[in-house]
Amino acid sequence: DAGVIQSPRHEVTEMGQEVTLRCKPISGHDYLFWYRQTMMRGLELLIYFNNNVPIDDSGMPEDRFSAKMPNASFSTLKIQPSEPRDSAVYFCASRPRRPREQFFGPGTRLTVL
Amino acid sequence: AQKVTQAQTEISVVEKEDVTLDCVYETRDTTYYLFWYKQPPSGELVFLIRRNSFDEQNEISGRYSWNFQKSTSSFNFTITASQVVDSAVYFCALSGTGGGADGLTFGKGTHLIIQP
Numbered sequence: 704d705a706g707v708i709q710s711p712r713h714e715v716t717e718m719g720q721e722v723t724l725r726c727k728p729i730s731g732h733d734y735l736f737w738y739r740q741t742m743m744r745g746l747e748l749l750i751y752f753n754n755n756v757p758i759d760d761s762g763m764p765e766d767r768f769s770a771k772m773p774n775a776s777f778s779t780l781k782i783q784p785s786e787p788r789d790s791a792v793y794f795c796a797s798r799p800r801r802p803r804e805q806f807f808g809p810g811t812r813l814t815v816l
Numbered sequence: 817a818q819k820v821t822q823a824q825t826e827i828s829v830v831e832k833e834d835v836t837l838d839c840v841y842e843t844r845d846t847t848y849y850l851f852w853y854k855q856p857p858s859g860e861l862v863f864l865i866r867r868n869s870f871d872e873q874n875e876i877s878g879r880y881s882w883n884f885q886k887s888t889s890s891f892n893f894t895i896t897a898s899q900v901v902d903s904a905v906y907f908c909a910l911s912g913t914g915g916g917a918d919g920l921t922f923g924k925g926t927h928l929i930i931q932p
Contacts (some may be wrong), residue, residue: 736919744905748919759916794861803849803911804921807861 705729707808709795715814721783724811727776729798736796736805737770737780746794752778764789785815817844820910822923829898830931837893837926839908845869850891851909851920852886861907867891895928903930 708727716722728735736751750760755772767786772778775812782789792812798806819842829835841850852864865875867884879896895902896932905927909920 708851738920745924746920748921750921753918759919761916762919792859796861802866803918804851804863804866806863806881807853809860 706784707795707806709793709808709811711811712809713812713814715816716785717816718786720815721781722785722789722813722815724778724780724782724793724795724813726795726808728778728795729806730776731799732797732806734798734805735739735772735778735779736754736798737778738794738796738807740792740794740810741790749780777809782813785813787815789813790815817923818845818848818912818917820921820923821898822908822926823907824926825924826927826929828929828931829901832897834849834894834896835866835898835928837906837908837928839891839893839923841889841908841910842893843910843912845912845917847913849911849913850881851894851911852891853907853909853922854904855907855925856904864893864906898928898930900930902932903928 710725734753735747738746740746748762750770752772770780792810794807794810796807798805821840848869850867854862872884881894883892905925907925908923911920
């Protein structure tokens with residue numbers, strides 16, 4: 704089985720540009736999570752979905768961030784407009800209803816200049 | 817609110833030594849889950865173990881073992897006879913059950929360096 708797939712793996716953009724990160728969860732997994740990793744803040748949850756429905760978006764930094772899950776096999780995280788402080792590694796993870804361990808994608812390294 | 821504390825920022829040992837990574841957690845949930853993840857230099861996050869709050873049985877998997885003690889809110893990880901390939905950042909994490917609590921709360925991680 705393929706693991707969680709994220710694209711792009713690396714993204715370099717300029718401040719003010721729109722950035723879209725993509726994730727394909729493991730087939731059959733009911734839950735999808737977006738995390739961000741920075742040196743200062745470590746790994747933090749941004750938002751998660753259950754059966755394509757957003758459950759907790761309290762970790763989304765501000766209105767510039769939005770996430771969607773139009774179907775069970777695809778999710779996007781969009782930043783508009785991007786700022787240098789958004790530079791981080793963004794991970795997508797998925798898990799089934801049981802057991803509860805999450806499986807992570809390889810991450811997208813975002814650099815905003 | 818949930819919190820995970822990994823007090824050891826960095827540990828350096830010589831190959832074949834045993835090493836224990838500490839993890840202390842805080843939660844108000846009566847049912848919760850604890851995890852350890854490994855992040856090697858390549859950057860991916862690799863799942864190692866899950867432990868349920870109602871199961872305090874310790875677990876051993878090869879050179880890895882985990883000690884879960886609810887009385888001290890700790891979930892420590894021991895590597896026996898460490899190897900250079902064990903060098904990585906190790907994260908302890910906590911999640912609740914439903915009601916918006918399924919996300920992982922991570923500790924800051926322990927950078928483990930195994931010197932040959």
